[in-house]
Amino acid sequence: MSKTALITGINGQDGSYLAELLLDKQYDVYGLVREISNLTLLEPILSDIALLHGDVTNQTSLDTAVNEIQPDEVYNLAAQSSVAASWGDPVATGEVTALGVLRVLEAVRQHCPDARLFQASSAEVFGNVEEMPQRETTPFCPRSPYGVAKVYAHWATVNYRETYGMFCCNGILFNHESPRRGIEFVTRKITNGVARIHNGLDTELRLGNLDAMRDWGFAGDYVKAMWMMLQQDEPDDYVVATGEAHSVRDFVDIAFSEVGLNYEDYVVVDPKFFRPAEVNFMLGDVSKTKKILGWEPDVAFNELVRMMVLVDLEIFNSVKSDNRSIFGDLD
Structure with missing residues (x-):
């Protein structure tokens, strides 16, 4: 029996690579998109996925999607993901990148609590780094509104895991690029x-x-680590980097x-x-990820x-x- 996955931010760089990976693994793939017109990266697979209109600033749209789909896995990749843009509009960044994650967690908790959830955390949580290299236990010291929002999202994910027993994982993603990267990066x-x-x-x-x-890697490699986190026996947080x-x-x-x-x-x-x-x-110190997940960048x-x-x-x-x-x- 095939698994079902819901991806927020499916029409972005990471979302498109992840959707392709899950389709290769015979998943039924659903994506939550805010703008139906912005689907360029998904064009090769549009006939193989199902798209729902909604976004992480709208609790009702999230509740409806999770309740209807009843996904086995949820990958929250939606975010205002530009550090530079976060200085221009810090409030919107917090609304999407911080509170948006809380809304996704609540939707899963209320409507599909057994689903496994991946949260795209970021190396920007480390900011003014206090340890070299940065690992899962390195103290957070963000240096931008984006980094601050990601810290909120990271700890919200940990809290839902520990408080409600949900299977929630943070992937602390270092910079990952591809030809699908937006021109603003x-x-x-x-x-x-x-x-x-x-x-x-x-x-x-x-x-x-x-x-x-x-620490730059290839986005196509990093989505494999996302999937691998949700296949483990126990949820945990992992640095994803090249070292x-x-x-x-x-x-x-x-x-x-x-x-x-x-x-x-x-x-x-x-x-x-x-x-x-x-x-x-x-x-990034990727030793834990390599040891437990068996992941290597290609x-x-x-x-x-x-x-x-x-x-x-x-x-x-x-x-x-x-x-x-x-x-x-x-x-």
């Missing part, structure tokens, strides 16, 4: 910029702190090198892209950067004949 901004410069549309790429260090840190400068260097260019000729450091409170170094950092550059170049070339693209007008 620095990694995709870089690979998009490389494609534009390579094709003569731009002459520079303006970025913030090039020396910030991050390697690289700078933004490293990312930029590899991306420009892929098209035979020297990034120093094109990249301009612009102070307006610096965070109000910078997080300079993040590195895509190396260099492969990830090259993958993203090549896909952006392919996207550009595929629409070039139409004289327009996601990169802007081709004048």
